[in-house]
Amino acid sequence: MERHPAPPIALPTITDLSPLQLGFLDKHFSTHQDLSLNASVLSSSLSQQCSELDTQLRNLQNDLTKRAVSWISRSFSAKSALDELNHNMQNLCLRTFRHGIGSKKFQRLLNEELPRLAKEVKRIESIRSYVETALQLEVLVGDLEDAALFVMACHTGNLFSKRISNSSVSMESARKPDKLLQAIKSMNDIEEVLETVVKSHSQWHSIVRSVDNRVDKILASLRPQAFSDHRALLVSLGWPPKLLPSKVGSGQITCIPNPLVLMQEDKRRSYSESFIALCALQHLQRRREERQLNFIKKKENNVQLWAIDELVSPIASRMEHHFANWIEQPEYIFALVYKVSRDFITGVDDVLQPLIDRARLISCSAKEAWVCAMVQVLSCFIEKRIFSLLADRYKAKLVKLDAISSWLHLIDLIVAFDKQMQSLVNLDTGLFLIESEKIDGLSRGISVLTIFCNRLDWLKLWAKMEFKNAWKKLKVELKEEKMWMIYNKSSSFNMDLDSVHHVLSTVEDHRAPPIAEVFLKIVWEMTERCQTMPSIISRARFIRSTAGKFLWCFFKILLLQFKTTELHPDDPDDDAIVRICGLVNAARYIQTKLLEWSDSVEFLEMKIAENDSSKPIEDDATTCGSFYSEEIRSLSEMEINWLMEVIAAILRQFELISWEYVKNKDHFKQEQDDKNIVGVTQAIDLVVSTDFVEALDALRSRLHVVRTNLNSKDFSDLWRSLADGLDHYISRNFAANEIRFSGKGIHQFEADMQALFFVFQPFCARPQAFFPCVKEILKLLKLKREEVKQLQTILSSGENKSRCLRLQGITHLSVNQVAQVLRNRNFASAIK
Incomplete structure (x- = not known):
C-alpha cells in the first residue's frame, strides 16, 4: 500500500500573533543565534510550566468535586429533615382534628411533642444558616484564591509599574493592581462574615479556623510581593533622595528635593495604587488581629x-x-x-x-x-x-x-x-x-x-543622675545666707485681713524665702524632663525617684533649720520668730504649688496608674488622694507644729509678764457706793492696770513681728488661735481664783479686757467675738443682785443647768465656772 507523505505544518503568520506573543518572542529571540541556542531550553521550561499548571488545575478540580459532594450530602440531609418536619405537621393537624382540643392526647402533644418539634426546627435553621455561611465563605475564598493566583503568577516585573513603550501595554499587566485590590476586598468581605460568625455563632470554631488558615496562607504570599513591588517602585522614583546635611559653620541650609512632589503623572498614579494597597493590607491586618483577640482593642x-x-x-x-x-x-x-x-x-x-x-x-x-x-x-x-x-x-x-x-x-x-x-x-x-x-x-x-x-535599669540610672545633679545645684544655693531671708511687701502691712480676700499665688504673696522658689524650680525642671515619655507608669516612677525624693530631702533641710533656731519659751527672740516664720512660709508655698501641680490631668493620671499597678490599698484616702498627698500631708504637719511653737512662746511670755496682774486679788476688791455699782448707765473712766500694760505691749510687739513676716493665711490662723488661748487663760484664772469683784473692780477688769481687745483690733472689726469666755464673765459680773440670786437658785436646783445657762446666753463657761463667778461678785452694803 502506497504511503502518502504528511502535509506540511502551517506556521502562523505575523498578523495572527497577539501583541503579548510578539513581545514574548522578541524578548527571547532577538537574533538567529538565540533561536538555535535558546529554543530547546525555552521549550523544556514552557513544558514544565504547563505541566505544573495542569497539575494545579487537576488539584483544583478534584477539590471542587469533593466540596460539591460534601455540600450535596448536607443538602440531602436538610431536605430529609424538612420532609420529616412536613410529615409531623400533617400528623399534628390530623391528631388535632380527631381528638379535639381538650383531650389528653392533645395536651401531651402540646407539652411534649411541640417542644421537641420546636427544637428540631431550631436545629434545622441552624444547619441552614451554617450551610449558607459556609457557601458564602467558600465563594469569597474562591474569589480570593483566583485573584491571588493571578497576582502571584505575574511574578516577573513590578506589580504597579506601567512601562510606556512603542508597543501596547499588556492587558494582564494592567489588571495586576486591580487584582491585588480585588484580593484585599475579598479578604475584607471574608473578615466581615467571620466577625458576624464570632459574635452570633461562637460555637462554629471549625469553619472560622479553616477559613483563617486559608487566608493566612494567601496573605503570607501577597504581603511580601506587595512590599517588594512597592520598594522597586520607590527606587524607580529616585527614592531615597541624597541627603545634604549642612557643614559646621556654613550659612543657609539647602532644602532636600522631595521626589514625591516631583513625580510625573503616570508614576504618581502607580505610586498611589501601591500606597493604597499597602494601607489596605495594614488595615486588614489590624482588623484580623482585633477579631482574633476577641475584640479586646487595646x-x-x-x-x-x-x-x-x-x-x-x-x-x-x-x-x-x-x-x-x-x-x-x-x-x-x-x-x-x-x-x-x-x-x-x-x-x-x-x-x-x-x-x-x-x-x-x-x-x-x-x-x-x-x-x-x-x-x-x-x-x-x-x-x-x-x-x-x-x-x-x-x-x-x-x-x-x-x-x-x-x-x-x-x-x-x-x-x-x-x-x-x-x-x-x-x-x-x-x-x-x-x-x-x-x-x-x-x-x-x-x-x-x-x-x-x-529599659527600667536605664530609667533608674537616669533618675539617679538627675537627682545628684539637682542636689549639686541646691547645695550651691544653700550656701547663700540671703536665700533664707523673707521678702516683704510694704503694701501688705496695712491690709485688713478679714475685709480683703487674699489670693496667695506667688512667692512674694507667701513671703517665702528665695530658697523655696529655687527649690521648686529645680523640682519642676526634673518633672519636665520626662513630659514626653509615652508610658504613664514610667513617668510616675521617674518623678518619684527624682522630684519626689528631692522633696523629702528638702523637708529634712527645713527641719534642720528649725532645730537650729533657738526659740526661748520665756523670752522669745524676734530673730528666731522671723526665721520660723520664713520656714512656715516656705512650707506653705511649697504645699500650695504641690496642690496646684497635683490638680493637673497629668498628675491625676499618674496617680491612677500607680494605684492600678500596685496591690489593693485599704486606705481610701491614699487611693483617692493626689500624686503628692504624702508630701503635702508632711508639709502641713510641719507648718502646724511650727505655728504652735510660735503661739506657745507668745502665750508663755504673756503668762509670765501678766502673772502679778492675775494674782493681785486686792486690785478688784475696792468698795464703792451703790450708786456707782455696775449696772448704772453712767460710766467710770479708768486707765489700764499698770501691771497689765507690759503684757499687752509685749503681745502687740510679737504680733507685729509675726504679721510683718508671716504669710496672710497662716497669720490669720495664728492670731485667732492666740486669741483663743488668751481667752481660756484669762477666763480660767479669773473664774477659778478667789477674786472678790467689787463694782469698781469690775470696771477695771472691763477696761483691761477692752485694752486686750484693742491689740487685735487691726485684724478684725469685732475682736471681742474671739474672746467668748471673757465676754460671758463680764456679762455675769454686770448682773444685778436680784439677777445673781435668781441664777444661783436655778443652778442649785436639780433642773437642767446647762439648758438654763443657754437661755441666759452663757454657752462657753461651764456650770462650775459660772457658779464661781457669781460667788466672787461682791455687792456693796446699802446706805442707811
Whole structure:
C-alpha cells in the first residue's frame, strides 16, 4: 500500500500573533543565534510550566468535586429533615382534628411533642444558616484564591509599574493592581462574615479556623510581593533622595528635593495604587488581629503606617552612615533628623494624606506617621550605639563623671528635639492634641524617651543622675545666707485681713524665702524632663525617684533649720520668730504649688496608674488622694507644729509678764457706793492696770513681728488661735481664783479686757467675738443682785443647768465656772 507523505505544518503568520506573543518572542529571540541556542531550553521550561499548571488545575478540580459532594450530602440531609418536619405537621393537624382540643392526647402533644418539634426546627435553621455561611465563605475564598493566583503568577516585573513603550501595554499587566485590590476586598468581605460568625455563632470554631488558615496562607504570599513591588517602585522614583546635611559653620541650609512632589503623572498614579494597597493590607491586618483577640482593642499610641515606614527605611540607612561619625557629637545627629523631617513633612502631608483618606483609614495622619517613624529611627540608633556605651562608661570609675555629663547633655538634646518634632505635628492640630491627645496620644508617642519605657535599669540610672545633679545645684544655693531671708511687701502691712480676700499665688504673696522658689524650680525642671515619655507608669516612677525624693530631702533641710533656731519659751527672740516664720512660709508655698501641680490631668493620671499597678490599698484616702498627698500631708504637719511653737512662746511670755496682774486679788476688791455699782448707765473712766500694760505691749510687739513676716493665711490662723488661748487663760484664772469683784473692780477688769481687745483690733472689726469666755464673765459680773440670786437658785436646783445657762446666753463657761463667778461678785452694803 502506497504511503502518502504528511502535509506540511502551517506556521502562523505575523498578523495572527497577539501583541503579548510578539513581545514574548522578541524578548527571547532577538537574533538567529538565540533561536538555535535558546529554543530547546525555552521549550523544556514552557513544558514544565504547563505541566505544573495542569497539575494545579487537576488539584483544583478534584477539590471542587469533593466540596460539591460534601455540600450535596448536607443538602440531602436538610431536605430529609424538612420532609420529616412536613410529615409531623400533617400528623399534628390530623391528631388535632380527631381528638379535639381538650383531650389528653392533645395536651401531651402540646407539652411534649411541640417542644421537641420546636427544637428540631431550631436545629434545622441552624444547619441552614451554617450551610449558607459556609457557601458564602467558600465563594469569597474562591474569589480570593483566583485573584491571588493571578497576582502571584505575574511574578516577573513590578506589580504597579506601567512601562510606556512603542508597543501596547499588556492587558494582564494592567489588571495586576486591580487584582491585588480585588484580593484585599475579598479578604475584607471574608473578615466581615467571620466577625458576624464570632459574635452570633461562637460555637462554629471549625469553619472560622479553616477559613483563617486559608487566608493566612494567601496573605503570607501577597504581603511580601506587595512590599517588594512597592520598594522597586520607590527606587524607580529616585527614592531615597541624597541627603545634604549642612557643614559646621556654613550659612543657609539647602532644602532636600522631595521626589514625591516631583513625580510625573503616570508614576504618581502607580505610586498611589501601591500606597493604597499597602494601607489596605495594614488595615486588614489590624482588623484580623482585633477579631482574633476577641475584640479586646487595646489603646495604642502607635501611629505607624507600613507605606510611610517604607519611605523612612531607605532614608534611615543613609542617615546612619552620618550618625556613625557623630557619636561624640550627638547634636549633629538630632539636627540632621529634624532637618530631613521638616523638609519632607509638607510634601508627605500634601501627597500622602489624600491617599490615606482614599484608603479610609480613620484617625490616621501622614504627618504623625512620618514624624513618628523618623523619631523611631533616631531612637533605635541612640539606644544601640550611644546609651549602651554611656551605661558601660558609667560603671567604670575613671570615666564615670564624663559619662554622667554626656548622659545629661544627651537628655537635654532629646527634650529639645522632642519639642521640635511635636511642633511639626501640632502646627494644624494643636488644639485637638491639647484637649484629647496631649496626655497619652500622638504627641506622647513622638518621643525619643520611649527608650526608657522598656529599659527600667536605664530609667533608674537616669533618675539617679538627675537627682545628684539637682542636689549639686541646691547645695550651691544653700550656701547663700540671703536665700533664707523673707521678702516683704510694704503694701501688705496695712491690709485688713478679714475685709480683703487674699489670693496667695506667688512667692512674694507667701513671703517665702528665695530658697523655696529655687527649690521648686529645680523640682519642676526634673518633672519636665520626662513630659514626653509615652508610658504613664514610667513617668510616675521617674518623678518619684527624682522630684519626689528631692522633696523629702528638702523637708529634712527645713527641719534642720528649725532645730537650729533657738526659740526661748520665756523670752522669745524676734530673730528666731522671723526665721520660723520664713520656714512656715516656705512650707506653705511649697504645699500650695504641690496642690496646684497635683490638680493637673497629668498628675491625676499618674496617680491612677500607680494605684492600678500596685496591690489593693485599704486606705481610701491614699487611693483617692493626689500624686503628692504624702508630701503635702508632711508639709502641713510641719507648718502646724511650727505655728504652735510660735503661739506657745507668745502665750508663755504673756503668762509670765501678766502673772502679778492675775494674782493681785486686792486690785478688784475696792468698795464703792451703790450708786456707782455696775449696772448704772453712767460710766467710770479708768486707765489700764499698770501691771497689765507690759503684757499687752509685749503681745502687740510679737504680733507685729509675726504679721510683718508671716504669710496672710497662716497669720490669720495664728492670731485667732492666740486669741483663743488668751481667752481660756484669762477666763480660767479669773473664774477659778478667789477674786472678790467689787463694782469698781469690775470696771477695771472691763477696761483691761477692752485694752486686750484693742491689740487685735487691726485684724478684725469685732475682736471681742474671739474672746467668748471673757465676754460671758463680764456679762455675769454686770448682773444685778436680784439677777445673781435668781441664777444661783436655778443652778442649785436639780433642773437642767446647762439648758438654763443657754437661755441666759452663757454657752462657753461651764456650770462650775459660772457658779464661781457669781460667788466672787461682791455687792456693796446699802446706805442707811
